[in-house]
Amino acid sequence: MSPRSKEFDQETVIEQAMQLFCQKGYTATSIRDLVAHLGVSSSSLYGTFGDKDAIFVLALKRHSHMEREMLRQVLSQPNSEPKVILMQMFQALIDSLLADELPGGSLTLKASVELENRKPEVTAILAEHTEETAALFTEFLAKAAQAGQINLRQPAGDVAHYILFNFFNLNFLAKVNLDRACLENYVRLVLSVLD
Template identity: 30%
Template sequence: MARTREFDTEAAVSRAMELFWTRGYEATSVRDLTQHLGIGQGSLYAAFGDKDGLYRATLEHYRATLATAALRSLEEGADVRAAIRALLTERVRIAVERDGQGCLAVNAVCERLPQDVATRRTVRDMQDASREALTEVLRAARDRGEIADRHDPHTVAAFLVAFLNGLLVSSKITPDPRALEPLIDVALTTLD
């Protein structure tokens, strides 16, 4: 008879996410994970398959929590410029408050590609969701006359996602929001 899982997998994924975010994938061993999560190696493998499976689960958790909350706040914003500024500023704040740890998804791409196709797919899905959400917000703002209609909303959204990725990498090098926020002002001129 199979043993019942004796730990909360969602809580384990959340705790593993913090460890991977702090140390990175390569510097986090299975032993580190089992000690940090307070579970046995067999339990980790039974629940997630392997370290890669747990890592992908942490990326999905990141997507479902922080990334989704950021997009939701964007969609709820009345003034598109203020909403986009708040989104970009908040993402920088989160990246910087962790002593320059940056963004878990951007870190995953920088550390795991090209060898990890599954991580690439997971992060690409996150990027696609962000781009599509931004596209819809920008399209609605253009229709309301809030932003210039000379650019395609999809292209501007793709630019903003690429800009955010670069900004999050920069936050690892310069973990100072005051130094990075003026760059957001420049990016927002694409809406003029």
């Protein structure tokens, strides 16, 4: 008797699970939800990935990698003013949040709020993601300062963390204040650190 072949593409299933976790969060997503959303049996899901935690970890790793790759592409735009690039990033986030294109927001943000320090593997993924993202911002800011495009009165790494944490904050602010002008003023104030 030959072993049964997998009836689904694992990468596609992880992608779909990532989308569901982003919409509903970890706690509100049940195995039943995953089975229904992914179109696979619970035995196939358990047999391939293990439990809900294991699927979530794979989805979170994928999401955090995708976020960093998108950021890397945005920050490497040639012939663009650094402050304009950062303003466009914040503006795109505001547009998405106000249009409810990110109903759950970022999975990395959702995981950090929802799971806190309850799952060590998730905490480790989030810490690595934050530091790698801050490193991308640090490199971007250091190059811009060296080229005379921005003023840094603090070390590039400190400013990078400041900008990154305010990017996270914007997700939360948009949940309680959907006034575009208020959010845009907040961003201008954040980026004034580069003047």
